[in-house]
Amino acid sequence: MEEKEITVNIKKYNDKDGAFWKSYKLKADKYTQMTEVLRRIKSEQDPSLAYRASCHMAVCGSCSMKINGIPSLACRTIALQAVDEKNEINVESMDYYPGVRDLITDIDVFYDKMYKVMPRLIADESVLMGENEQRMTPENQTEVWKFQECIYCGLCVSACPSVKEDEQFLGPAAHAKGFRFIDDVRDTKKSERLDLLMDSAYRCTSCYMCYEVCPQDVQPVIAIKKTKNYLDQYKGNTPITIMARKHDDTVENLIETTGKIKESTLFLKTFGFGEAMRDAIDMLKSGKFKYAFEKDSNVKNMNEIKNMMGEKK
Amino acid sequence: MEKKEYDAVILGGGLAGLMAANIVAAAGFSVAVVSKVFPTRSHSAAAEGGIAAYMMGNSDPNDDPDFMSYDEVKGGDYLVDQDAAELLSKKSGEIVSLLDAWGAPFNRQPDGRIALRYFGGQTYPRTRFIADKTGMALLHTLFEHSTGFKNIEYYNEYYVLDIVKEGNNVNGLVAMEMKTLNPIYLKSRALLIASGGIGMMYKHTTNSYINTGDGQGIALRSGVALKDPEFVQFHPTGLYPSDILISEAARAEGAILKNNKGERFMAKYAPHKFDLAPRDIVSRSMTIEIREGRGFEGGYLGLDLRHLGKKYIIERLALAYDAAKNFSGVDASEEMIPVRPAQHYFMGGIDVDTTGTNHDLNGIFSAGESACVSVHGANRLGSNSLLETVVYGRETGNTMVEFLKTHKNVETNSNVEPIIDAAYAYIKRETGEHFGVLTEELRDIMWDNVGIFRDNDKLAEAVSKIKDLRVRARSMYVTDKTSNYNTELFNALETRNMLDVAYTMATAALNRKETRGAHFRDDFPERDDKNWMKHTITYLAGDEVKISYKPVTYTRWKPEVRVY
């Protein structure tokens, strides 16, 4: 099989020397996975190289790292597809988590967030006693499975801007996990789960980074949005969820009158002028302000929308 | 050194270990689960195809648990303990219901009941599945269920060095925190070894990098026997060239193996079951095809899915489709997937009875792939390993509960310094052999000589070469002198375990002069029930593998010729 020589630059780290880059040359063919590249570097060139890997088939979530700056699973990355024009690849540990050794980071904060959402099904007593059989439609199974497919790789959390700024935010993976149980017809603890998740859900900025980086296509941000759909059933009142209720009322109102959400009006009504201005400045900084100025116009089939809204109420 | 005391310590956070942990904790005992990886990264996550179960009212109307046991017994070429197989079948339905109650999102039929499909060697379809990531979904379910118990403590990323004994009683184990290399003594009166498989000692394997036979090595070093270690399964469809598994589900859903002439060659070797004959038969047939020049260049065959249509493939076989695409650059809806056999499963293991108890030491139990309850005999059927991990994980958990009720922890602490010194010795040594060299040599020997086709010369050569490697391993050293997540040290310790286990495997294979299931001897191509219908029991004492035998348990099925 045809092989090519590649250069792998790895950002190494240990407690004594701190961080430094080291380069390795080796041959790879068009099938060579990055986990195999690392294994060969370790067994042939640098036995001290530290990284995590287990399944080499993208189901165990061990091999999370940054490859050419992109949060990736090493086993999911084919070396020759990742090299640049000089046949080089840069590999470093994930952002956000404290470094331990080379490509290994300490992701305890990730696990802690997962544990916070009561990540287990609580079925009806009669089912646990074996007296009743649980049924579940194939459609329900498909949706639950989508969010259950998370492999605890931690990449989404390492890429999520809100997690870094807001300690109370549970982060994308924990939200996907939490929602997976809300969504499951077999579970009996919906309201407790809403208590755990609702406030946090409104701390997501909908930047879609988690959607981009997730190797399993779990789409945590969609789980967050779906959680917010349960706001009506949520009994609690935290400052954020109070704001959210106002926001929802405004949206309904806007849709009923104009048939379209006007972001700028919405902002003002929900947050008041001061907050809206602060947000506008943030948006300006992040280059997203253009969305605020997109021209809004009323939609045509208002009646239909009004019908829908009426039905909802 | 840090010391903690529990009622039970469980080595392994895979399906078997977690199932037992849940059971023992539910009975109110304190449990420590020790795993060298975070539990959901255990090899169980890699299981794709499914878990076999006869569910009353939700199976083929003609099926019953006896048919299932019969399939296991025949599939295992009559080396199966029939009482163990019957228990496995009988409890299969209730264990799937339990997993469902704990949240496993099994694929469903339109009426909301759990769906099923065919797998190799089954008379009727029995495999239950969760997309094609059944193992991952079940592992997460058990792990997540365990987070509800306050009396389970996890030691994640702790590497177990050895068992601690006081006389003939278990007195816990010694592990090392991988992040810091700090040792810890976890004292307990009951100890479960659920450490999984051995795949990494073979050059071609579908197993995770972490499957290095640690538990089996630890057992051998403590005077605990391995049963039937000569039986290793080779899966027919490892993806070429990465050896990633293409699940049997592909063939169950209609994929066909073809040689370079486009022939469906399995018609010749298994005229009734074709591509769904048991794995040992398919793997051997493939090896013959390749050997006789009907393979493709590089040494592989084709797995043809094209007639199934893209939509169906993506819906039912997403993982196989993705694997072929990502790891071999093949679009399975347009081209055949390149496949060849690869090491897959270890039928042998720590000698236990149907309660999960080993009788060499007081307080030691084993379950899952590291154990040999003898439900798989000489060859395991697809979907039966996941089933074994949970059924026998639970049985063993219950046995441990009874044991804990009637026994007390050993009062004294054992001297564990020698265990720790032996591990540190690799770091202290300044020169010697490197683990990488030894492992690569071992992987070649096992693949070439203790592989799909075996004979006296190959096996004798393997035994003598591995003996040599074990001598060289005594002067193994580690270049990395830091105590900062020193993975090199753990690789060296894994190599030590692999060598001990490989040595008993090769010796037992040389000793068994017949062909049975996955153990195929070119020089003894027939099954020999008169002389060899018995289990091999092996102990390791220094350089010597001591072999004895145990009878196979029969209940109702007499050996017959195994045709498919």
Ligand SMILES: Cc1cc2nc3c(=O)[nH]c(=O)nc-3n(C[C@H](O)[C@H](O)[C@H](O)COP(=O)(O)OP(=O)(O)OC[C@H]3O[C@@H](n4cnc5c(N)ncnc54)[C@H](O)[C@@H]3O)c2cc1C
């Ligand atoms: C690719 C693939 C697909 C498969 N598909 C199927 C299938 O569809 N159906 C089926 O029935 N079977 C399947 N199998 C087989 C099945 O997955 C395994 O046999 C089963 O999951 C083993 O589970 P276990 O709990 O015994 O061990 P594992 O899941 O391997 O767990 C072992 C545990 O022990 C720990 N451990 C090991 N050594 C140490 C140490 N020294 N210190 C600390 N901890 C340690 C590990 O960290 C891990 O937590 C498949 C196997 C492979 C390779």
Ligand code: SF4
């Ligand atoms: S969409 Fe929300 S959860 Fe996802 S990365 Fe952005 S802020 Fe984080």
Ligand code: SF4
């Ligand atoms: S949601 Fe996706 S990216 Fe986040 S931890 Fe799970 S698998 Fe990884």
Ligand code: FES
């Ligand atoms: S090694 Fe398991 S996800 Fe990469």
